[in-house]
Amino acid sequence: MDAKQNSNEVQQQKEKNNDANLRTDSESSTDSMTRFLLPSVDGSPPKVVTMDEVASMFKNLKNMELAHEIALNPEFKLQPYEPPMDSLEGRIKTMVHKAFWDLLRQQLERQPPSYDQAIRLLGEIKEDFPQLLSAKNASLLGRINAALDEGLIRQQAERGVLDFRSYANFVINLLASMCSPARDETVAKLREIEDVVDTFRGILEMMSLMKLDMANFLLAIARSDIAANSVEYEKQKFSTYLREFHGNAGFPATEDWLNRHRAGCNSTDDIIYKAYMQLLDYPADKQFPELLSIDKERFEGLSWRGQRLILCASLISIAQGVPVISQRRDNRVKLARQLDILVQHVKQQDQIDAAIASCNEQIRAFINECLASEQAPPMSDAQQAQLQSQIQQLANKTSPVRALMANRLDGFVRVALRSNGNIPPPPAGFADFEEELVAFIASFRRLVSYNHAVFKEYFIQLLDKQRSSVEPVADVAGSSGGLASGLAQTAKP
Helix, strand or coil, X not given: CHHHHHHHHHHHHHHHHHHHXXXXXXXXXXXXXXXXXXXXXXXXXXXXXXXHHHHHHHHCCCCHHHHHHHHHCCCCCCEECCCCCCCHHHHHHHXXXXXXXXXXXXXXXXXXXXXXXXXXXXXXXXXXXXXXXXXXXXXXXXXXXXXXXXXXXXXXXXXXXXXXXXXXXXXXXXXXXHCCHHHHHHHHHHHHXXXXXXXXXXXXXXXXXHHHHHHHHHHHHHHHHHHHHHHHHHHHHHHHHHHHHHCCCCCHHHHHHHHCCCCCCCCHHHHHHHHHHHHHHCCCCCCCCHHHHHXXXXXXXXXXXXXXXXXXXXXXXXXXXXXXXXXXXXXXXXXXXHHHHHHCCCCXXXXXXXXXXXXXXXXXXXXXXXXXXXXXXCCCHHHHHHHHHXXXXXXXXXXXXXXXXXXXXXXXXXXXXXXXXXXXXXXXXXXXXXXXHHHHHHHHHHHHHHHHHHHHHHHHHHHHHCHHHCCCCCCHHHHHHHHHHHHHCCCCC
């Protein structure tokens, strides 16, 4: 009898020890901190970072590519990290999670209930809160620590008065007071869950989302400092490179890019300004400037963004040849939105023909729909054929309508690039795409402004080096300030 009793006690102790080794892998405890995915910024694989690493990273930023990305990309954010389900890490995580929650449910369903796993869970939740609160909330953190004190909870369990549901409600109320408005709906759904195990599972998922919010909040408040300091940081890095590694190799593509724009310019400022403009339609047979290579994809993306605007403006201009479009503003605006959606995927030359064909069909169908709504006859076959012919010509970059819209956009960009922070009104044909036009020019000015602040002194040196063999330009000291001052106010996102 004693042997059997001892055997049962040993088995219970083994189960207890095994239970103690199971954690939620909520990635919030000291054993496994919450991890986030830092998107790739230089072609390298994305990096997985913890909350502590995030905070340290933004305080002492030493990665030039990351500083560059944060300064120039207002949409740059950390993403939640989840290991691939078919990976070893993903499979282990799934098994550990299932084992934890199954064990919690089994213990709570025992008679009498066992609260070992529940106490461990509340302890993990308590460890999470410092990641969700700033240092200024010490008093609230103290209240949380007191309420979730393991000794107090264990005493309640031993006396049989532990109300696990009340602790769930306490945590939910805390989360409701701390989360962003965007998470209010998620908190409301937590209150509707009746099963206490599912409630706590939802609580941990909610806290993971809030930790992601906090990490991106740290990024947001650090962004202005990073943007302000990253220019000097990159200038120092570039200066060191020139001094220690570069020697006399030079940057031939950058020199060629600048020198190609000397003709017709009266100042160094004008040369650099014209060179920047070419980045929106860079020749395929020319090597991209080495010094701007980190932003090559950005400039290419902006180039296609501009081409999509030109295409949309050309299409709406042709469609306005029909009175039901030109004389009905609501119809024109609605069609413009549809065309904008249809061309969004166009990011390379071989996609233009298919996009134009889709737009042609949409314009034809929309015009006939508008005519029908006014009880007017549809377009004749001849009218539809003429419309289709005009639209198909847009596949050629030199077609009259597309070339006209390209010139108008070019003029708009030239004025906007040199304006003192103000964006001029949209040119004719682009009014229905003003929101995208403003976003486009803001992105281009921000990109040019940043690179100009980093490299303008070296650009001037390159141009000075060739000055004796080309037509004279105005004094650098008196000319470079125009572009610099005109762009300085556009550096911020």
